Amino acid sequence: MTVYILCFTLFLVGIYGALTKRDLIKIILSLGIMGYAVNLMIILFAYKEGASFAILVRDGINSNMVDPLPQALILTSIVIELGITAMLVALSIRLFQKYKTFDITKIRRLSG
Numbered sequence: 001m002t003v004y005i006l007c008f009t010l011f012l013v014g015i016y017g018a019l020t021k022r023d024l025i026k027i028i029l030s031l032g033i034m035g036y037a038v039n040l041m042i043i044l045f046a047y048k049e050g051a052s053f054a055i056l057v058r059d060g061i062n063s064n065m066v067d068p069l070p071q072a073l074i075l076t077s078i079v080i081e082l083g084i085t086a087m088l089v090a091l092s093i094r095l096f097q098k099y100k101t102f103d104i105t106k107i108r109r110l111s112g
Contacts, residue, residue, distance in 0.1 A: 003044060011037035024092040024102040028085060035081045039074045046070035 014037060017030030051066045092102065099107050 004041070007037055007041045007044060010040070022103050022105055024095065024104060027104075028088045028092065031088070032081065032085060035077070039077055042070050042077075043074055 011034055014030045014032075014034030017033065018027055021027055021030065046067050046069075048064070048066055051064050053065065055065075095107060096102055101107065
């Protein structure tokens with residue numbers, strides 16, 4: 001139970017950073033923290049105490065094994081998060097080239 005609370009706390013740290021910080025780089029890092037917290041929570045939900053790997057055995061079907069579907073979903077999620085992070089970093093670099101700052105309040109004031 002403690003692990004779930006810590007994972008939720010990590011998600012709350014990401015939300016706090018995304019909502020309160022004004023620096024674009026800190027916001028991007030906060031979104032990454034939120035994504036990793038969600039990935040960790042999904043893996044924790046799929047965990048079984050004393051279960052074995054999801055592989056075939058010679059004797060037949062292994063009844064006590066970990067479900068491989070959440071693991072595959074997390075691998076897909078990691079790739080998608082990497083693409084989103086790369087896009088956000090490229091966007092923030094272009095904004096820095098145009099406005100010479102990463103502060104979103106100054107970018108809002110200069111736009112128009």
